[in-house]
Amino acid sequence: MDKPYHHGNLKNALLEAGIALINNEGESNFSLRKVAALCGVSHAAPYSHFQNKEDLLKEMQAYVTAQFMQTLEDTVRTSSYPDDSELLIQIGKSYVLFFLHHPQYFSFLFSQPCMALDLSMNGDVECDFPPFRLFRDVAQRVLKNMGLPATKINDAIISMWALVHGLSSIVTMKYVHYDQNWETKIEDFIRNNHG
Amino acid sequence: MDKPYHHGNLKNALLEAGIALINNEGESNFSLRKVAALCGVSHAAPYSHFQNKEDLLKEMQAYVTAQFMQTLEDTVRTSSYPDDSELLIQIGKSYVLFFLHHPQYFSFLFSQPCMALDLSMNGDVECDFPPFRLFRDVAQRVLKNMGLPATKINDAIISMWALVHGLSSIVTMKYVHYDQNWETKIEDFIRNNHG
DNA sequence: CTATAATCTTTACAGTGTCAAGATAAAAGA
DNA sequence: TCTTTTATCTTGACACTGTAAAGATTATAG
Known part of the structure; x- marks a missing residue:
């Protein structure tokens, strides 16, 4: 039962222990040394796999983003609504629910920069953050279908995204409580x- | 030019130096010892005025909240719109612009709990956070005037607030860039x- | 004028991120 | 198979952090 000198799968272990630590104690109580200890390894061992703390956090962020994206894609795949308008609402709902079920993920995911889009140019708004892309694609179809002028489509996408993003923030920060069915409330x- | 042993107004100096530090370096680079150094005082001096770091941050939060509230109240006072509906939009605009002008304030203000409201009961939604109260009061008048059923008013208030809150988050995190007039864009x- | 209380300094300790030097073991080359 | 190289992990060190205890200084009250 001797622990081998080499862990064997330390990088993945550190990522998952780090994410567990975020889930259990939040980002403010996160530390490299705790993550190392959780993996039964010395405090400097992580530096063989990550440049520094920020680098580990960044890879954890990518890990969680993939989970988040998976959730949204499942919603698209399993839903069979006649119109995209209803699908968009379900995507928004999944967006908020994901963070309601993993409260620590929201501030963790969005505390570091994860995306950047530019509204200065005309044309479709581009972005490298997959969850936003998914939301944008459906929203674009809906808004075009509604006959919204092209110049207003980008603005409307941002507005709709800000709503679900703001709801996620409000809910995960526990600014609003509700003791009944959160899913329907969201x-x-x-x-x-109404504007 | 000898520095006196007693600072004279250290508590306020610490609060303002702390807020300046947040503005210049963000919350992640904030430290008690830096704040003390900025005031030309030993690293343990703050403990005569604040229980601990969190206590100082809490009082700084109250300080910034008062500033924020002042901005919103100015908007209400100086605006002379015929209907509350337009006033509500201007309040929302001020809400976002305040954080656009002080980007570090958003995550600072809302990283610690600052409010709690409960949607479980019927009746007007109560809250101890003055900026939300101001927003809620105007929103309530607007929605009642629109003839929205009483049971839906609370939900609609949360939705509208989530929009401006989400916009603030998006803008201050620099997720969306814009090189023209931000004020009109917001x-x-x-x-x-459009929902 | 003295005693008390408030304010600030010094010292100390545990925890943090990070680096350098060394130990161990796996992989590659002979 | 034996040696060398490389990847991985440990140890020790350093500066920085929050916080507590003990002492110094000065304002305030009696």
Whole structure:
């Protein structure tokens, strides 16, 4: 039962232990040395696999982003709504629910820069963050179908995304409590956005 | 030119130096010892005025919240729109612009708990966070005036607030760039929220 | 004028990220 | 198979962090 000198799969172990630590204690209580200890390894061992703490966090971020993206894609795949408009609402709902179920993920994922889009140019708004791309693609179809002028489509996409993003923030920060069915309540929020 | 042993106004100096530090370096680079050094005082001096780091941050949060509230109240006072509907949009605009002008304030203000409201009960949604109260009061008048059923008013308030809150988050995290007039663009976002 | 209390300094300790030097073992080359 | 190289991990060190205890200084009250 002697522990071997080489861990064998340390990089993945560190990533998963790090994510577990974020889930359990939040980002403010996260530390490299704790992650190393969780893997039964010395405090400097992570430096064989990651340049520094920020580098580990960045790879963890990519890991969680992939999970998040998977959730959104599942929603698209399993849903069979006649119109994209309803699908968009379900995507928004999944977006918020993902963070409701993993409260620590929201501030973790969005505390470091993860995307950048530019509204200065005309044309479709480009972005390298897959979850936003998925949301954008469906929203674009919906808005075009509604007959919204092309010049307003980008703005409307941002607005709709800001709503679900803001809801996620509000909910995960526990600014609003609710002791009944969150899932339907979130759907209400998304449908009820009267301006 | 001898520095006196007693600072004289250290508590306020610490608060303001702390806020300046947040503005210049962000919350991640904030430290008690830096704040003390900025005031030309030993690293343990803050403990005569604050229980610990978190306590100082909490008082700084209150300080910034008061500034934020002042901005929103100025908007209400100086605006002379015929209907509350337009006022609500201007409040939302001020909300986002405040954080656009002080990018570090958003994550600082909302990284620690600052409010809690409960949607479980019927009746007007109560909250102890003054900026939200101001927003809620105007939103409530607008929605009642629109003839929205009482049961949907609370949900709609949360949705509208989530929009401006989400926009603030997106903008301050620099997720969306824009090289022209941000003020009018933000107004577009708020008006364009098609659901 | 003295005693008390408030304010600030010094010292100390545990925890943090990071680096350099060394130990161990796996992989590659002979 | 034996040696060399390389990847991986440990140890020790350093500066920085928050926080507590003990002492110094000065304002305030009696």
